[in-house]
Amino acid sequence: MSRETLFNAAILALLVAVPGWALAAGEPFTITLATRAVIFALAAVGLNIALGLGGLVSLGHAVYFGIGGYAMGILAWHAQSHTPLIDGWLTLPGTKSMPVIWLVAIAASALAALLIGLLSLRTSGVYFIMITLAFGQMVYFFAISWPAYGGEDGLPIYVRNGFPGLNTLVPIQFYGICLALLCAVLALNAALARSPFGLALNAARQSPQRVECVGLDPVRLKLVALVISGAITGLAGALFADLNRFVSPVMFSWQMSGEIMVFIIIGGVGRLFGPVAGAGLYVLLEHLLGGVSEYWQIFLGGLLLIVVLFARGGLAGLIAGRRVAHD
Amino acid sequence: MSLLSLHRVTASYGASQALFGIDLEIAEGEAVAFMGRNGMGKTTTVRTICRMLPAAGTLVFDGHDLRRLPSHRAARLGIGLVPEGRRCFAGLSVAENLIAAARPGHWDMPRVTALFPRLGERRRQRAASLSGGEQQMLAIGRALMTNPRLLILDEATEGLAPLVRQEIWAAIARLRAETALSLLVIDKGLAEMRAACDRAVIVERGRTVWSGAMSALDRGVSEAYLGV
Numbered sequence: 135m136s137r138e139t140l141f142n143a144a145i146l147a148l149l150v151a152v153p154g155w156a157l158a159a160g161e162p163f164t165i166t167l168a169t170r171a172v173i174f175a176l177a178a179v180g181l182n183i184a185l186g187l188g189g190l191v192s193l194g195h196a197v198y199f200g201i202g203g204y205a206m207g208i209l210a211w212h213a214q215s216h217t218p219l220i221d222g223w224l225t226l227p228g229t230k231s232m233p234v235i236w237l238v239a240i241a242a243s244a245l246a247a248l249l250i251g252l253l254s255l256r257t258s259g260v261y262f263i264m265i266t267l268a269f270g271q272m273v274y275f276f277a278i279s280w281p282a283y284g285g286e287d288g289l290p291i292y293v294r295n296g297f298p299g300l301n302t303l304v305p306i307q308f309y310g311i312c313l314a315l316l317c318a319v320l321a322l323n324a325a326l327a328r329s330p331f332g333l334a335l336n337a338a339r340q341s342p343q344r345v346e347c348v349g350l351d352p353v354r355l356k357l358v359a360l361v362i363s364g365a366i367t368g369l370a371g372a373l374f375a376d377l378n379r380f381v382s383p384v385m386f387s388w389q390m391s392g393e394i395m396v397f398i399i400i401g402g403v404g405r406l407f408g409p410v411a412g413a414g415l416y417v418l419l420e421h422l423l424g425g426v427s428e429y430w431q432i433f434l435g436g437l438l439l440i441v442v443l444f445a446r447g448g449l450a451g452l453i454a455g456r457r458v459a460h461d
Numbered sequence: 462m463s464l465l466s467l468h469r470v471t472a473s474y475g476a477s478q479a480l481f482g483i484d485l486e487i488a489e490g491e492a493v494a495f496m497g498r499n500g501m502g503k504t505t506t507v508r509t510i511c512r513m514l515p516a517a518g519t520l521v522f523d524g525h526d527l528r529r530l531p532s533h534r535a536a537r538l539g540i541g542l543v544p545e546g547r548r549c550f551a552g553l554s555v556a557e558n559l560i561a562a563a564r565p566g567h568w569d570m571p572r573v574t575a576l577f578p579r580l581g582e583r584r585r586q587r588a589a590s591l592s593g594g595e596q597q598m599l600a601i602g603r604a605l606m607t608n609p610r611l612l613i614l615d616e617a618t619e620g621l622a623p624l625v626r627q628e629i630w631a632a633i634a635r636l637r638a639e640t641a642l643s644l645l646v647i648d649k650g651l652a653e654m655r656a657a658c659d660r661a662v663i664v665e666r667g668r669t670v671w672s673g674a675m676s677a678l679d680r681g682v683s684e685a686y687l688g689v
Contacts, residue, residue, distance in 0.1 A: 333561035337550040344548050347511060348562035348607050349536035 138454035142407040145414070149313055153306045165305040166377070171417035172312045173373045178397035178409030179319050180366030185395070186404030187332060188359040189339030193391050194250065194266030197273045198364040200386035201246050202239035202371025204277070207289040207381035209235050214292055232297040232311070235372055243368020244361050251360040255353050270388050277383035288382025295376055302376075312373055316410070319366055324406055326362070335359050367394070396434070400441055402448030411449045463521075464489045464643050465510065465540075465611055470518035471667075472509045479505045480516070481667040485645075487611065492637055492644040494658040494675065496687060502667040503647045504545055507615050510645075511535060511542050523610070537564075541609025545616045545647075547596040549603065551589035555580050558588050558599055559606050566608025567640070573602040576632050594625030601632065611643040612636070618648055626650070633657050651689060663687065 149172065156164035177199055184190040212219045212228025220226040229235060254265040278286045293303075300307045326332045335355045338345040342352035375381045384390065393416070401412025416434070423430035445452045467485040471478065480502050487493050497503050509516035512532040520527035527535050536542070550558050559570055559580075574581030577598040583591060588599055597617060604612055614633070618626040630653045636642055637657065648654055654661070654675075661678050663671040663686045671682055683689050 330560050330563060333553060333557045336553060337558075337561045340550050340552055341548070343513065343532070344544070344550065345561075346532035347513075347536055347542045347544065348603060349533050349564060350562075351531075351533045 136454070138405070138407075138450065141411075141450060141453045145407050145410055146317075148414075149316075149410075153309055157306070162305060165309050167417055167421055169305065169309045169312050169377055170374075171414045172309065172316050173370050173377060174394070174397055174413035174417065175410040176312070176316050176319055176373065177367045177370035177394050178401070178413050179316070179323055180363045180368075180370060181394050182363075182398050182404065182409045183323060183326065183366065184356075184360050184363035185398060186408075187327060187335050187339065188356050188363075190356055190360060190363075191263050191395075192266045192360070192363075193263050193388065193395070194268075194270035195364070195367050195394050196386050196388065196390035197250065197270050198243035198247060198367040199371035199374070199390060199394070200273065200277065200381075200383070201243045202368030202373075203375035203381040203385040204283065204289075204371075205239040205242050205368070206235045206295065206372040206375040207291060208283055209238060210291045210295055211283065211289055230293070230295045232295045232302065232376070235295055235376075236369055239368045239372035240365045243371070244365040246368075247361045247364025248357070250364075251357045255356055255360070267388055267391070270386065270391055274383055274386040274388070277386050284382070286383060288380055288384075291375070291379045291381075294379060308377070312377075315369065315373070319369075320406060320410070327406070331355070331358070396438060398448075399438065400448055402450030402454075405448065405450035405454070408448050408450040415449065462489075463487060464491075464523055465645070466519065466521045467506070467510070468519035470506070470509060470516050470520060472505060472514050472516040474505075474514075479667055480509065482669065483509075483518075483664060483667070484669040484672070485662050487643050487645060489610070490641045490643055491660065492646065492658040494654040494661040495645055495647045495664070496654070496661055497664040498686075498688060501664050503664060504615055505667070506664065507542065507613055507645075507647070510613065511540060536607060536609075539608070539610035541604035541607050541612045543597075543600045543604045543612065543614045543617050545619070547593070547600040549588040549591075549596050549599050552587070554585050554587055555591070555599055556584040558603050562603045562606045564606070564608050568605040568608050570606075573605055576605070576635060577602055577628075592625075594621050594628070597621060597625070597629060598632070601629070609642070611645065613645045613647075615647045616649075617646075618650060618653075626653075630657065651683065651687070 152168040153165050156162055181195045184192055209228045210230055213230045218225050219228050250269050254262055257265055283289050296302060297311055302308045334350050338352035338355045345352045371385060397412035397416055398409045400415055402408030419434055423433050441448055463486045465487040467483050470480055470483040472480040483506050495503055508514040512527060512530055512535045522538055522540060525538055553561065559573060579595055580598055580602055583595060588596060591599060618629050634657060646654060646658055658675055661675055662669060665686055671686055
């Protein structure tokens with residue numbers, strides 16, 4: 135068994151053990167912290183498909199995170215206020231069903247990724263970074279100027295959405311849902327990376343021209359990766375909104391995009407469990423150092439510097455030892 | 462009818478014109494040696510066929526006007542390229558390089574590893590860690606996995622040890638004997654090209670200057686255009 139497999143197994147075991155430890159130690163709030171980490175990890179696993187596999191440095195992934203969040207917020211707000219979502223020749227009510235909200239969040243963020251990808255993938259390098267950032271800022275200011283759903287103040291949701299057979303207000307049950315989704319997405323990511331599509335995408339990241347010579351369209355490969363990536367990040371956004379029972383334009387902010395990327399860089403770009411390790415470490419630092427100083431990100435910046443300069447493979451690379459092409 | 466037909470093809474790198482009139486015909490199942498001294502336009506011609514460089518003139522492959530197609534669409538018509546300098550996907554393993562390029566057809570992983578047993582032995586090894594000869598075999602295998610109708614070999618034996626060169630030429634001979642693949646071969650080994658190809662086309666300063674059967678490529682022609 136490779137060191138990276140052991141690293142992955144240890145993280146998974148830790149995630150499974152957290153709620154038991156939290157209850158035994160009388161620290162139930164830890165479960166909510168772990169839920170936050172798992173949701174951030176889910177968003178970062180999504181971005182890692184675009185960034186790690188496809189080499190797409192997207193600084194606008196908060197768009198999909200926010201769209202997922204607002205999909206949840208809008209549907210749940212209409213359900214709680216008993217007002218129809220659409221009231222015309224067709225009447226569509228809101229919903230408080232998590233599976234329905236997830237599907238809408240996934241579809242909406244995938245569609246946004248498709249449209250953004252069709253335009254942004256005409257560029258590459260720094261122009262791609264800038265165009266994704268520009269889309270992020272456009273959507274952020276649109277959300278601020280949208281009074282119907284709270285504008286700058288955001289949209290509070292009073293009751294957590296439901297999942298058949300579970301009481302989602304019990305933290306451990308909501309954590310279980312989030313962890314199950316993270317595991318499913320990690321399995322999808324692993325399968326994707328080994329599939330012909332994943333290998334072709336990896337090859338397109340290394341050399342778009344060589345990929346064209348074997349009959350593959352690198353732009354199409356990257357577009358599909360961006361759509362999958364956006365859909366997963368959108369799902370994370372819906373869960374994040376459900377965790378906080380609140381959505382606001384902050385979910386669309388470029389800082390949010392930056393944070394998701396930081397999770398990946400700290401954990402290890404292109405590594406399966408890198409984003410999970412990065413998100414976990416981020417939430418841990420936020421919790422521990424947040425009590426020391428309001429400006430705890432100073433320490434995070436230092437950590438990021440150390441990783442970029444001395445541990446290009448992130449935590450996963452440092453522990454697993456094996457260098458990969460992304461390091 | 463020709464599988465590939467180039468007529469009066471011209472191409473430029475920016476303001477610098479590199480091709481002034483290339484004529485080249487390859488029939489189905491035919492092997493053509495594409496010859497000329499260094500810098501005469503052989504690789505540039507390959508780049509125009511593979512749509513990596515815009516060109517003017519007639520470029521037709523199997524009835525399709527290549528000038529209208531992006532590079533990947535031209536490859537999908539059945540043009541397989543083994544580029545100069547191998548250019549494998551360094552970060553992928555041997556098997557992953559082959560799977561990434563695979564398209565349905567005669568050539569699959571077992572057939573490619575039967576042609577180059579070393580690739581089978583090294584299937585889990587990263588392409589970057591292979592020897593030059595093994596990387597060349599991988600580049601040929603990867604092109605075959607696209608199941609092309611025309612395989613272009615651009616300096617496939619350049620810089621390789623004599624034994625490895627023999628292996629590559631033996632594989633090319635097997636391709637000729639066992640499949641109906643058309644070949645466009647660029648190489649410096651005149652003797653090997655004589656054995657492997659039906660016809661030769663010679664280019665000089667971006668123009669086709671001689672074309673004929675391999676048997677007609679006598680000492681006078683080779684001394685005049687190839688300097689050997």
